[in-house]
Amino acid sequence: MIVVRFAPSPTGYMHIGNLRTALLNYLFALSAKKRTGEDFSFVLRMDDTDTERSKPEYEQAVYEDMRWLGISWDRLEHQSKRLDRYNQVLEDFKKRGLVYACYETAEELEYKRRRQRARGLPPVYDRAGLKLSEEEKKELEAQGRKPHYRFKLEHKETSWDDIVRGHCSYNGAHLSDPIIVREDGTFPYMLPSVIDDVDFGITHIIRGEDHVTNTAVQIQMFEALGAKVPVFGHPPLLTGREGKLSKRLGSLSSRELRDEGIEPMTIACLLARLGTSDPVVVCHQWDELGDHFDLTLFGRAQPHFDTEDLFKLNPRIVRSMPLAEVNARLKERGEPEISEAFWAAISPNIDKIADIAQWEKICFHDDVYQIDEADRSFCRQVVDFLPEGDFDETTFGLWTTLIKEKTGKKGKDLFHPIRMALTGREQGPELKMLLPVIGREKTIMRMQG
Numbered sequence: 001m002i003v004v005r006f007a008p009s010p011t012g013y014m015h016i017g018n019l020r021t022a023l024l025n026y027l028f029a030l031s032a033k034k035r036t037g038e039d040f041s042f043v044l045r046m047d048d049t050d051t052e053r054s055k056p057e058y059e060q061a062v063y064e065d066m067r068w069l070g071i072s073w074d075r076l077e078h079q080s081k082r083l084d085r086y087n088q089v090l091e092d093f094k095k096r097g098l099v100y101a102c103y104e105t106a107e108e109l110e111y112k113r114r115r116q117r118a119r120g121l122p123p124v125y126d127r128a129g130l131k132l133s134e135e136e137k138k139e140l141e142a143q144g145r146k147p148h149y150r151f152k153l154e155h156k157e158t159s160w161d162d163i164v165r166g167h168c169s170y171n172g173a174h175l176s177d178p179i180i181v182r183e184d185g186t187f188p189y190m191l192p193s194v195i196d197d198v199d200f201g202i203t204h205i206i207r208g209e210d211h212v213t214n215t216a217v218q219i220q221m222f223e224a225l226g227a228k229v230p231v232f233g234h235p236p237l238l239t240g241r242e243g244k245l246s247k248r249l250g251s252l253s254s255r256e257l258r259d260e261g262i263e264p265m266t267i268a269c270l271l272a273r274l275g276t277s278d279p280v281v282v283c284h285q286w287d288e289l290g291d292h293f294d295l296t297l298f299g300r301a302q303p304h305f306d307t308e309d310l311f312k313l314n315p316r317i318v319r320s321m322p323l324a325e326v327n328a329r330l331k332e333r334g335e336p337e338i339s340e341a342f343w344a345a346i347s348p349n350i351d352k353i354a355d356i357a358q359w360e361k362i363c364f365h366d367d368v369y370q371i372d373e374a375d376r377s378f379c380r381q382v383v384d385f386l387p388e389g390d391f392d393e394t395t396f397g398l399w400t401t402l403i404k405e406k407t408g409k410k411g412k413d414l415f416h417p418i419r420m421a422l423t424g425r426e427q428g429p430e431l432k433m434l435l436p437v438i439g440r441e442k443t444i445m446r447m448q449g
């Protein structure tokens with residue numbers, strides 16, 4: 001069984017880059033299910049070990065965003081609740097000589113890095129901690145220093161076949177031994193993530209390429225835990241007008257996108273293709289989008305993301321939405337459901353669900369529109385030519401043919417006054433579609449003024 005995970009840190013509102021990671025994992029699992037028939041499981045993991053920056057409101061926002069996107073999870077985990085487990089692994093690693101204590105302060109480490117750079121050397125940790133004798137350590141601790149711990153990387157080639165990047169290989173000698181416990185006893189992301197991935201049986205890890213060097217380090221940790229190494233896929237990060245997208249750059253958060261009327265499927269359809277050379281397909285269901293998805297088609301170049309592209313795609317998604325879905329959306333918004341005929345009439349004219357309300361008002365209110373005198377007298381004259389019986393999509397054609405015959409008016413001179421009387425606007429949905437929606441009674445009333 002395929003097990004994927006999405007592991008946000010609840011330290012801010014999610015932005016498009018986070019949503020992308022969540023949806024690429026989900027689509028990958030859906031597409032694998034389609035290909036192999038194998039079921040999958042989706043783990044949502046809160047990377048909340050940073051107790052100062054993690055906030056309950058950001059965590060709630062993650063749930064809300066995921067629900068909004070329509071991605072459900074089969075298992076929910078919190079790193080903050082698993083500290084005993086991480087400490088247990090740490091003790092085991094200590095016993096096996098896989099970790100070592102270090103005593104440098106952040107300033108001292110920074111000084112070392114600066115000196116290395118000045119000499120043209122890569123800023124790789126010099127393993128000074130590893131060379132300390134027991135007496136030296138005692139002495140440092142007597143001075144009031146507390147140890148932090150680093151994982152001792154093997155100086156060997158670590159490689160994997162990345163779904164997106166192909167064969168990847170890093171030599172441990174060129175990487176700094178990662179700090180896995182800070183001097184205050186807290187765990188940075190690196191080791192807990194691996195322990196969780198092992199314990200939760202994660203089979204595939206899809207995450208941004210900013211984690212590629214972490215992967216080389218983490219593979220050695222999987223090996224140290226005696227676990228099977230998952231399959232990795234690192235799609236390139238999105239670039240935007242602001243350069244690399246990140247929370248700090250103030251990119252649009254998912255809630256802002258939602259407030260702007262962007263549909264979750266607009267985001268999903270666009271991001272399922274951005275970075276591939278395939279065109280966007282308009283889908284309304286995750287399953288359907290999953291059928292077309294292939295992570296191996298993602299290229300190595302950073303795709304350019306422009307929020308404008310979401311605004312351009314959104315009308316295509318909304319206009320082709322099945323009525324049941326439109327009504328579900330309206331219900332969520334506390335707005336009344338609409339009929340098939342009304343939707344068929346107005347859908348070509350709306351860009352987002354919120355636009356429906358305005359046409360609803362236009363079609364169903366009881367007032368008449370103020371129009372200029374010449375138009376009014378024309379409308380009063382032609383209202384009598386309305387065909388008998390219930391209005392349907394043929395009514396407008398029959399009516400206007402008769403008007404042409406009787407008045408000699410055609411084109412704009414004919415349509416414009418009627419549109420103004422019926423809708424109060426210069427432009428809008430096709431009148432042939434609107435007429436049955438507005439109905440005989442209101443049409444007569446609005447024509448007469």
Ligand code: GLU
Pocket residue numbers: 007008009047189193206207211
């Ligand atoms: N919390 C990490 C992040 O948001 C997760 C990285 C990972 O997927 O391993 O970057």
